[in-house]
Amino acid sequence: MSDSRPNQALALELRGIDKRFGDVHANNNINLQVPKGTVHGIIGENGAGKSTLMNIIYGFYEADQGDILVGGQICHIPNSREAIAAGIGMVHQHFMLVDNFTVLENVVLGAEDGAMLNVSLRKARKELQRLAHEYQLDVPLDATIDELPVGLQQRVEILKALYRGAKVLILDEPTGVLTPQETDHLFRILHSLRDQGVTILLITHKLREILAITDNVSVMRQGQMVGHVKTSETSKEELAELMVGRKVRLKVEKQDATPGEVLLSTEKLTYTDSRGVDMLKAVDLEIRAGEVVGVAGVSGNGQSELMEVLAGILEPTKGEVKIGSNRITADTPSSAKLVREMKVGHVPEDRLSMGLVKNFSAEESAILGIQEQPRFNGQWLSKRKDITEYCQGLMEEWDVRPRNPKLRSSLFSGGNQQKLIIAREVDQDPDVLMIGQPTRGVDIGAIEYIHKRIIDMRDQGKGVLLVSVELDEILALSDRIIVMFDGQIVGEVAADKANERILGMMMANVIPDELKQADTAGEAL
Amino acid sequence: MFDTIILLLDATLRVATPLLLLALAGLFSERSGVVNIALEGKLLGSAFAAAATSYATGSVWMGLLAGMATGFALAMVHGFASITHRGDQIVSGTAINMLAAGLTVTLGRYWFEQGGQTPSLVGDQRFQAIDLPLAGMLQDVPLIGSLYSKLLSGHNLLVYLAFALVPVSWWILQRTRFGLRLRAVGENPHSVDTAGVSVTWLRYRALMIAGLLAGIAGAYLSTAHSAGFVPNMSAGKGFIALAALIFGKWRPVSVMFGCLLFGFLDALAVRLQGVEIPVIGEVPVQAIEVLPYVLTVLLLAGFIGKAIAPKAVGQPYVKSR
Numbered sequence: 001m002s003d004s005r006p007n008q009a010l011a012l013e014l015r016g017i018d019k020r021f022g023d024v025h026a027n028n029n030i031n032l033q034v035p036k037g038t039v040h041g042i043i044g045e046n047g048a049g050k051s052t053l054m055n056i057i058y059g060f061y062e063a064d065q066g067d068i069l070v071g072g073q074i075c076h077i078p079n080s081r082e083a084i085a086a087g088i089g090m091v092h093q094h095f096m097l098v099d100n101f102t103v104l105e106n107v108v109l110g111a112e113d114g115a116m117l118n119v120s121l122r123k124a125r126k127e128l129q130r131l132a133h134e135y136q137l138d139v140p141l142d143a144t145i146d147e148l149p150v151g152l153q154q155r156v157e158i159l160k161a162l163y164r165g166a167k168v169l170i171l172d173e174p175t176g177v178l179t180p181q182e183t184d185h186l187f188r189i190l191h192s193l194r195d196q197g198v199t200i201l202l203i204t205h206k207l208r209e210i211l212a213i214t215d216n217v218s219v220m221r222q223g224q225m226v227g228h229v230k231t232s233e234t235s236k237e238e239l240a241e242l243m244v245g246r247k248v249r250l251k252v253e254k255q256d257a258t259p260g261e262v263l264l265s266t267e268k269l270t271y272t273d274s275r276g277v278d279m280l281k282a283v284d285l286e287i288r289a290g291e292v293v294g295v296a297g298v299s300g301n302g303q304s305e306l307m308e309v310l311a312g313i314l315e316p317t318k319g320e321v322k323i324g325s326n327r328i329t330a331d332t333p334s335s336a337k338l339v340r341e342m343k344v345g346h347v348p349e350d351r352l353s354m355g356l357v358k359n360f361s362a363e364e365s366a367i368l369g370i371q372e373q374p375r376f377n378g379q380w381l382s383k384r385k386d387i388t389e390y391c392q393g394l395m396e397e398w399d400v401r402p403r404n405p406k407l408r409s410s411l412f413s414g415g416n417q418q419k420l421i422i423a424r425e426v427d428q429d430p431d432v433l434m435i436g437q438p439t440r441g442v443d444i445g446a447i448e449y450i451h452k453r454i455i456d457m458r459d460q461g462k463g464v465l466l467v468s469v470e471l472d473e474i475l476a477l478s479d480r481i482i483v484m485f486d487g488q489i490v491g492e493v494a495a496d497k498a499n500e501r502i503l504g505m506m507m508a509n510v511i512p513d514e515l516k517q518a519d520t521a522g523e524a525l
Numbered sequence: 526m527f528d529t530i531i532l533l534l535d536a537t538l539r540v541a542t543p544l545l546l547l548a549l550a551g552l553f554s555e556r557s558g559v560v561n562i563a564l565e566g567k568l569l570g571s572a573f574a575a576a577a578t579s580y581a582t583g584s585v586w587m588g589l590l591a592g593m594a595t596g597f598a599l600a601m602v603h604g605f606a607s608i609t610h611r612g613d614q615i616v617s618g619t620a621i622n623m624l625a626a627g628l629t630v631t632l633g634r635y636w637f638e639q640g641g642q643t644p645s646l647v648g649d650q651r652f653q654a655i656d657l658p659l660a661g662m663l664q665d666v667p668l669i670g671s672l673y674s675k676l677l678s679g680h681n682l683l684v685y686l687a688f689a690l691v692p693v694s695w696w697i698l699q700r701t702r703f704g705l706r707l708r709a710v711g712e713n714p715h716s717v718d719t720a721g722v723s724v725t726w727l728r729y730r731a732l733m734i735a736g737l738l739a740g741i742a743g744a745y746l747s748t749a750h751s752a753g754f755v756p757n758m759s760a761g762k763g764f765i766a767l768a769a770l771i772f773g774k775w776r777p778v779s780v781m782f783g784c785l786l787f788g789f790l791d792a793l794a795v796r797l798q799g800v801e802i803p804v805i806g807e808v809p810v811q812a813i814e815v816l817p818y819v820l821t822v823l824l825l826a827g828f829i830g831k832a833i834a835p836k837a838v839g840q841p842y843v844k845s846r
Binding site: 058060079080081082083084090092094096097098099100101105106108109110111112114115116117118120160 | 699
């Protein structure tokens with residue numbers, strides 16, 4: 001009986017939420033209680049059903065069954081308008097902002113007072129100044145969105161929700177695009193919101209963040225809630241086990257590196273894109289045999305261009321790349337195919353657009369880039385049977401599931417797609433392997449395996465270039481870490497001297513004091 | 526010489542009017558994210574409806590209403606296919622163009638038995654020129670007087686309406702709630718949806734406006750500019766208007782200048798026919814008639830810089846996961 005009585009202390013309650021998409025049971029009888037004025041974490045692997053659940057709360061989807069209670073009252077939420085009216089706000093993973101509108105216009109959109117804009121804008125400006133002051137949410141109101149860094153864009157999203165009177169704020173993977181400093185600032189904002197009585201639902205797959213900021217955690221796995229715990233009474237290990245359903249080793253086991261000869265190097269490498277912007281500015285870089293070189297940086301600071309120039313996809317504007325005895329310059333450009341023949345493997349950052357072809361079968365994606373090799377290619381026709389067998393072999397070795405070479409590439413999970421791509425590249429036995437965002441959108445179980453294989457490559461005397469926006473990953477795998485900012489290398493740190501704070505500062509183009517003394521001899525301005 | 530220029534500019538205004546109405550129709554539609562390649566068909570369909578109705582009823586106002594209704598109806602067909610059913614906007618637009626081209630001639634032959642034309646419209650079946658106040662008195666004042674009385678005065682109502690709609694459109698887009706939402710839905714419909722506003726209804730309203738404006742353009746063509754409907758009288762104006770829309774970067778005032786430029790080229794082509802040009806001699810009619818189109822290509826290819834379309838234009842809205 002007590003179960004059905006309205007509970008005023010709960011900001012949000014879910015009872016038996018159920019949602020299917022065709023055969024997929026995205027949410028299976030979900031129950032959740034979120035007390036008022038707390039930060040509640042929802043954690044789970046990709047595809048566990050977190051986003052679906054949040055979209056149901058925000059009225060983007062309607063649940064097949066179950067009730068949503070806001071402040072103890074059952075709410076029918078068929079669309080976002082009703083969710084907003086019930087006091088629910090959401091900051092989506094991909095921001096819902098109009099790029100060429102000002103901050104003010106974005107906030108007002110959909111929450112205007114009356115048909116004339118001037119009145120709404122004037123009122124919003126006043127209200128936003130108050131909110132900004134109250135919650136450390138300073139944003140230039142008249143700047144257009146495309147002028148703002150992502151950290152500020154996110155604040156606009158939060159302001160949007162608050163302006164609409166949100167009492168429950170949902171944040172979906174909010175830190176994916178932020179630097180560590182921006183993340184810290186976000187957490188401070190969230191704390192002050194909580195202290196003012198706002199309830200926060202934080203969706204993430206990052207265990208560290210859950211531990212850092214939440215009061216309670218709910219864990220989802222395969223569409224079900226598998227546990228509710230108090231943050232103060234749990235640990236990374238326990239949460240990871242709940243998420244994956246088995247024990248997970250979070251630390252990467254590795255010995256010290258024994259770097260050998262230089263396999264790949266660049267000298268004053270410069271790349272100017274079609275808009276005339278220098279995306280790489282005189283980059284000098286070395287990759288030796290038997291080491292992992294990590295490249296850290298906020299995305300968009302030249303890492304992608306660096307990978308693509310090294311992979312032969314983009315042509316350098318100035319400077320040169322040396323791979324073994326080969327040289328690539330503006331006058332003697334290369335191609336992805338030639339670079340591959342120089343025994344350099346490339347796992348692109350953007351898996352879905354460069355790593356594989358979504359509408360190809362797994363076996364077709366498994367031979368992308370090597371499809372011309374005689375073992376796959378007869379005189380007139382491709383050797384379908386051999387291709388299938390090859391793909392089957394890779395799938396066995398790398399535990400790609402489902403083990404069906406004929407299945408469309410897009411139907412595999414992110415982790416399995418990534419395993420297949422890395423398998424393809426590793427199987428070519430390259431001397432240098434370049435990997436971009438190896439575990440973006442990959443679940444914890446697969447991360448563990450991919451990390452182990454990267455270290456295996458290194459231990460076999462290969463050189464590895466690792467580009468990642470995940471600092472944890474960079475720190476766990478690299479032997480040396482290079483930080484990029486605005487197309488330049490800000491500096492280099494040995495892995496055992498690096499930590500998140502140091503890298504975070506360098507990512508914002510600040511050289512930490514402890515590096516300054518050591519560097520004065522080598523670094524020229 | 527001065528009189529020639531006045532006449533040329535006068536013709537420019539008249540030729541630019543349907544372009545302007547169409548381009549504004551395209552502007553509302555495309556700023557909401559719906560590509561409007563169907564302008565040509567809407568123009569032709571409503572031109573026929575306006576002329577036929579005007580002839581049958583004897584009232585140009587009924588003709589105008591019929592033209593607007595036809596533009597509206599065709600726009601709703603476009604919307605039903607491309608908004609409700611998320612069909613390809615180019616395909617549904619092209620279908621409307623083909624439908625209008627065929628249906629107008631077929632119905633015209635059946636009803637009027639004049640090879641697809643409507644009978645000539647006379648008197649109240651057409652829009653008449655309006656003399657602005659004091660036009661007669663001022664015409665002897667040098668320069669300003671003749672500019673006023675010969676260039677600005679003496680057009681029909683729809684010409685004035687078209688140019689008056691330019692600031693009105695700007696005001697709607699920039700100063701009203703509807704305009705803000707309309708611009709947003711063409712840039713990022715997800716932002717509108719998550720703000721709790723219906724993407725579908727917004728785009729339908731944009732298409733309604735577009736349909737009505739294209740309908741006025743059609744009525745202008747057959748009951749004001751000409752005296753009746755002639756098969757295929759739209760002659761690519763719908764596409765030229767789209768070019769002007771891109772030329773003007775989807776902004777009302779710039780679009781108006783685009784339309785005036787294309788109108789001017791058209792008027793110039795007519796003026797130059799049979800005229801001896803020094804050195805070159807008489808230019809063949811065909812070469813002159815092709816001029817606006819060649820210049821259109823050149824202008825679009827190089828002279829206007831990068832035209833950035835509304836980001837979501839052409840994409841049916843689907844809620845992502």
